[in-house]
Ligand SMILES: Nc1ncnc2c1ncn2[C@@H]1O[C@H](COP(=O)(O)OP(=O)(O)OP(=O)(O)O)[C@@H](O)[C@H]1O
């Protein structure tokens with residue numbers, strides 16, 4: 001369907017963070033025209049796009065205005081917090097929404113994608129239920145058991161998420177989830193805590209006119225529900241990889257369209273448990289900036305434009321480690337970059353976010369090594385060398 005299109009295409013990116021920035025670079029390399037949109041000016045992807053717009057992506061009117069102004073060929077969501085009902089309308093008007101408008105609607109809220117995976121497709125997930133008040137959360141927590149994980153149904157990067165060890169922590173978990181929920185949703189999901197051996201992201205590339213293909217699994221470590229480091233390949237059995245691939249194929253087929261998906265799994269001693277997925281490049285997939293011939297952003301672009309992906313070559317033991325802010329800063333400078341780059345097979349990306357607050361991801365260190373441990377150590381060492389200071 002899409003494989004004889006001409007270039008350039010006009011791409012509208014909804015969300016212009018670090019993932020968008022690398023995607024825009026990939027799109028620009030093939031000469032495409034990109035409009036980067038986000039809630040604030042000078043966002044990372046805006047710095048490399050042809051033009052940019054600052055709007056509320058939760059506002060249908062704002063979305064209508066930018067789409068009417070630019071008439072893009074493709075709308076490519078980069079974050080979850082978008083008025084997805086409006087995307088359905090754009091799709092009906094003939095604009096291609098990636099991967100599909102329905103998929104962005106399914107994945108915007110945890111409950112929708114969970115119901116699809118667990119109830120409709122019968123895929124194994126953590127035991128779960130929902131609560132819409134503190135009283136209900138107390139009852140539901142008892143039913144799921146302790147420890148459990150409480151998350152707002154509308155949030156990402158671990159915002160509002162907590163591990164609840166016993167009854168005494170339920171009230172605090174409710175308050176924290178509601179205070180950090182995106183939009184005005186008062187609904188949380190309570191999940192059985194999975195004591196996994198490793199968690200992985202399986203980058204899954206769904207194409208318009210070619211079979212679904214996969215990257216080598218990426219292992220990752222999270223703190224506060226947010227990614228700290230990732231590595232590829234993840235040390236899991238071939239049998240488990242096949243099982244994860246089959247689940248990823250099932251879910252992405254149900255969502256339809258084309259593009260890359262970051263499909264997250266918990267791997268226990270003997271089970272592969274589906275967690276959630278992003279219908280776009282995944283933060284833990286930034287390791288592919290050093291680990292593959294085509295990184296996850298280039299793969300996303302090729303899948304979107306119906307360009308062939310003849311092979312994905314994995315270059316061996318690779319890792320990424322995040323560079324996080326520790327304080328509130330209005331203007332930023334970095335030190336220690338030269339020291340970090342002095343080691344062989346190390347690279348750094350600084351995203352260019354205009355301001356910082358504690359735990360905000362400002363950059364990432366990338367490394368290759370002779371084994372996974374070495375690659376992880378190198379990436380972490382490089383990340384720790386980079387310091388964020390006030391630029392005055
Ligand atoms: N049921 C669970 N059992 C054990 N750990 C969990 C569970 N749910 C979440 N976690 C931990 O918290 C992390 C973040 O959870 P999840 O992916 O659901 O949140 P998120 O806010 O969507 O994150 P992101 O947007 O970065 O993908 C997981 O990667 C995992 O480390």
Ligand SMILES: NCC(=O)N[C@@H]1O[C@H](COP(=O)([O-])[O-])[C@@H](O)[C@H]1O
Nearest residue numbers: 015016017018019020157283360361
């Ligand atoms: N887990 C999702 C994720 O990593 N998303 C990435 O973070 C940006 C927001 O960063 P900010 O909150 O620092 O503005 C998003 O725009 C996207 O690139």
Ligand SMILES: [Mg+2]
Nearest residue numbers: 157264275276
């Ligand atoms: Mg996640």
